Amino acid sequence: MQFDRKGLSDEDLLRFYLAILKPRMIEEKMLVLLRQGRISKWFSGIGQEAISVGAALALQPDEWVMPLHRNLGIFTTRGMPLHKLFQQWQGQKEGYSKGRERSFHFGSGEHHICGMISHLGPQLSIADGVALAHKLRREDKVSLSFTGDGGTSEGDFHEALNVSAVWDLPVIFIIENNGYGLSTPVSEQYRCESLVQRAKGYGMEGVCIDGNNLLTVYDTIKGVREYCIREQKPYLIECMTFRMRGHEEASGTKYVPPELFVQWAEKDPVKKFEEWLLLEGVLTYSHMEQVKASMKAEIESELVRAELGGPIVPVTTEELEDVYAPVPEVGTDKDIETVRQFSTSRPIRFIDAIKEGLKSGMEEHSNLVLMGQDIADYGGAFKITEGFVELFGKERVRNTPLCESAILGAALGLSLEGFKSMVEMQFADFVSVGLNQIVNNLAKIHYRWGQHADVVVRLPTGAGVGAGPFHSQSNEAWFVHTPGLKIVYPSTPEDAKGLLLASLADPNPVLFFEHKALYRSISGEVPEAYYTIPIGKARIVQEGSDLSIITYGAAVHWAKEYADQHPELSIDIVDLRSLLPLDYDAIRASVTRTGKVIVLHEDTLTGGIGGEISAWIGEHCFELLDAPVLRCASLDTPVPFNLELEKNFLAKSRLATTVDRLLRY
Structure with a gap:
């Protein structure tokens, strides 16, 4: 393994060494704790540390990362307190998810890390949304998302790459190709020669690198970051690596040919970097032993500190309250009763009330972005957003590819950066393609680690217009069963406008059902002024x-x-x-x-x-x-x-x- 320092000072290299050593030593301790029954589950990244650490070192601390199971180096290099990480892994109340989530299924807004869900693929499009936020603000920043070789077979991978390319977003996608998706080898996962070849199919650049060489990973991502910012384009990096343990500890490694462990042990990212530093004289054996002893003492000390907390005592009211983010108080001047007294009203159709509500929402919230198929110049399938491009511009009124899942994920990414978004499904029936993002990402994220999802999904719904099985379903019951969502379904023009404005003001994910048969058949008095109607009030x-x-x-x-x-x-x-x-x-x-x-x-x-x-x-x-x-x-x-x-x-x-x-x- 050849290392090229490319101008890095001895101090830089020692800092890099501490960064890559720390996750390895933590993992070794975690495996002991697992055998002792002091943690319940562990996904090992031993053998893959160079990718996470190199990525974290190459990015700015305030650039969002969407990690997966084997990216402990992201958390440690970002400086997350070790005792709190231990509390998270032990399921303690003081952890990042209050004991509600497992090992790496948590995030921290303070550290710009977005917690994963088990479905893996949806992480990628969240990075699209974060990058879109940077682009809208003209910021010189990127977002970065990880996936594995197995994850590239998911539809979310293809949707996320396509959206990032079409929208020219500064996103870095990293594939950690360790040869196996749990036990499935890559020979049963894809037929292309290398996964980076897929980049060209989406109109982006890509490179395949040695994922076990810390300096190669760092230098590549640092250069790619500069490219993404300069060119305002995404980039795909395939990192070739290997995991030296099972998918998770309980699954074992019997399916892996033994000779592979021998081959990859010779490419151990921590060992090889350490050997090179010793050879270059940057590190001495005595210093190395001091570093390891100090780090071991820190780990032990932080573990003791973590275990000072007592067992979790469930508080039902707290559990229920944390399902939703707090809703800011709406001023009394915007309440419907007050508006009726002091605002002019006139009869308009249901569809016009929706349009007026969206327009008022865009004027009220300068950080609101509309996204959907054909909603820009065409004005949407039902012409609700007709004329909006002229009023608000194409940056805020965005046509999307037919990538429902990726757009919903991008909406969540926008929320991470303080934006609001409205996603229009052409028909409520089509939301099934994005079901996972709604019920597992948007709905659960606040309960899991306190991150709100400021997203409204508009869903033209219902029968009565002779549209058949796939343009007429009433599918609201699919979602009512999902804690964390709010489901709104107005029947009058006045309610349509007021409830839509309340939904846009709400920091929680709201599914807003609009009955198509009411669009042009129902009219009613609607105040011209901005007003809201409380969600949850009949x-x-x-x-x-x-x-x-x-x-x-x-x-x-x-x-x-x-x-x-x-x-x-x-x-x-x-x-x-x-x-x-x-x-x-x-x-x-x-x-x-x-x-x-x-x-x-x-x-x-x-x-x-x-x-x-x-x-x-x-x-x-x-x-x-x-x-x-x-x-x-x-x-x-x-x-x-x-x-x-x-x-x-x-x-x-x-x-x-x-x-x-x-x-x-």
Whole structure:
């Protein structure tokens, strides 16, 4: 192994030596703790330290890194307190995730490290979003994301590289090619000669290097960083390396030919760098022993300090409170009741209220970026953002490739750097392609390590327009089950604008469902001024005493239409407006008024939110009921294309019979 110092001083080289030695010595201690049962799991990076350490040394301390399992050198080189890292690995309350996450699934905004999730690939596009933030601010910074040879087979890898290339983002992607994805060799993972060849396919430069040579890694990333900033382009680096232990300790290494360990032991990144420093006279044997003794003492001391904390005592209220980031108070001058008194209102369509809400949001939040397919010059599939490019420019109104997962990941990356973002799905059905980013990255990140995800996802939803199975689904129930998300579903123009503005102001991930059939069929009075409507607060459409219909979205209008056609019935109608969180007080109040309840929704019956609401009423309002809670929902089939079949599918066609059935009790 040849080392080229390229102008690095002896002091620099000794600093590099301390940086690469530290993760190795920590790991050796961790393996002892694992055998003693003092930690539960460990993913070893022994043999790969040069990549993490070289990357951290080459970047500025305030440039974000998205590490994976074997990147301990990122954490140590960034100077994270060792006792707190030990507390994290031991699952203590004082760790970075309050005992909620495992070894390397945590981050720290202070150290510009974004915690990984087990799915690996989604990390890459977060780096896109961070780099976009730097680009928007004209900052000379990069972001860097790691993946493994196995991770390059994931769709997120391809999406992230494509978005970075199309948007000319200063991102460094590093592939740690250690020959195995758990036990699967690269011969069963890809057929290209080397993974760096994929760079050309995305229109970016790339290089394959010796990932065990610390100075090569450092010099390469340092030069690539300068290139990315100068050219405002991404870059792919494939680092050839090997892990000397299993994927994690429990999995072992029986699947690896023994001769590979012999070959790679001769390329040990710590040992070879140490030997070279001794040969060059930069390091002496006595100094080396002093360094190791001092580092060992530090590790032992920090471990003792880490173990001073007691066992975790669960506090349920704290666990629930940490699911969401705190929402800043909205000034009373922006409250809807005040605005109604002092602002001019005029009748506009549902779709125009959405457009007006987005426009007001862009004016209110200079850090808000809109992203979606065809939303720029074309104005979006439904023309909601038509004219926005002229008002706000293409930097803030961004067309995206068909890369839903990568765009949602980029939205999270923007949030790391203090931006807000709105991602438009052309149709709610298409969100399934980005499901992982929403339910595992956006939803869980605040609970995991205190990082908010300031992202709104707009989802044109629902049937009634003859669009068939893949442009008509009501898929809100997919997400209501996911703690950390907020689910908003307005039914009127006034609510559409006010709830959208509240969603944009909220630092938590909000899924904003807009029923397509309401876009141009429903109009209502909407104040011209900026205002917000609280998320999680239902609207009482009308009060009644005979029966309650608890509903949301287009079904609110079905319920109102039925009530208008049956003036002999006193029908109480509750528009939930938000499905997560739910307004349980409004639900209880409606049950109290009538004692008979229908939960009406357009979504299919099985697994719909109607089941959750019915169960809650049964548990908490049983003594108020005069009949069982009935659900009125759409058929348990995909949404059919033919209009007559679609009418039969929709819950509206069964509302009358459901009411009759309830009244017979």
